[in-house]
Amino acid sequence: MAIGAGPEIERLMALLSKLPGLGPRSARRAALALLKRREQLLIPLTNAMQDAADKVESCRICGALSTQNPCATCADPGRDKTMICVVEEDSALWAMERVGAFSGRYHVLGGLLSALDGVRPEDLRIDGLVERVRSGHITEVIMALPATVEGQTTAHYVADRLRPLGNGVQITYLARGVPVGGDLDWLDDGTISHAFKQRR
């Protein structure tokens, strides 16, 4: 894809196309937008990325990406220390925080168990979670993992690791059913059948 604009621009496009949701064409558009809006976009974004590269790390308690360590959530004395919400990734944590329904703390596993992709328990932050439940006064662990095969396999594995601790910790799962505002016609059969069986 030689376009005669120099290797720096081609390299910029190649790297932008590695971002999720950007293909070669949208990466070219993004590169052009950056180069045309040098002062308003290219330089501020470069600085923001440099800042992130310098300051963001994983919280040593929960594993969340943050510029503080421990992260703001773990360090906040106002949050319930007895509840831990287990999520796959930071994106799920961010979604929970936007909703604002949970006032406890989090644990970011950093992925899901997958025989296919070769992700084993030791590749995830499971030992750290077991340690937190063993040593803290945790009463409830909420599994907010995806409702996929990998998500549920991981939830069961984690629950099996927590139960033998024998300190009466309750393990709960997010409810499953019809999404709020969801039309049955657009839902998959599995969700409808599950929602029907669990009707109340």
Next chain:
Amino acid sequence: MAIGAGPEIERLMALLSKLPGLGPRSARRAALALLKRREQLLIPLTNAMQDAADKVESCRICGALSTQNPCATCADPGRDKTMICVVEEDSALWAMERVGAFSGRYHVLGGLLSALDGVRPEDLRIDGLVERVRSGHITEVIMALPATVEGQTTAHYVADRLRPLGNGVQITYLARGVPVGGDLDWLDDGTISHAFKQRR
């Protein structure tokens, strides 16, 4: 959208969401991908953007974005000096170069005339084009501008500026019609009617 990950991460997301094709959700996904792939993506992309910010400028002859000045195309002695292809933006230039059908030089206007958006002739690189045609031995100027109202208005305005120079320069326009591989059923009426009238 406070997510408790710190202002640096929120700022990164806010800036990423200004890229074309990225909304708030895809900007969050892009930010997470960057932060999770620090060594493979975040740092190389930051460096590529810094490089681009430092080195890329507009060619003083044709206006194209390039790390050289004059750009590689203008500086290439192997390219036909007598033909100029006029484009709106670098993206059109890149598209022409990918195709490889044109061996002359370019002129990037940097936009299109638009009464609505307040884009006037002096906001575009039109004077520079007139000067190139006046002083060089140009035999043909190809208007490769979009087939929109603004594109065609701009093409006519530019042609009106070039004609009085009286040095016999030929002004041509990209052919219009059915795209290669295009099915009539999917085409707009204007294109079909134009292609019919211009049949040969």
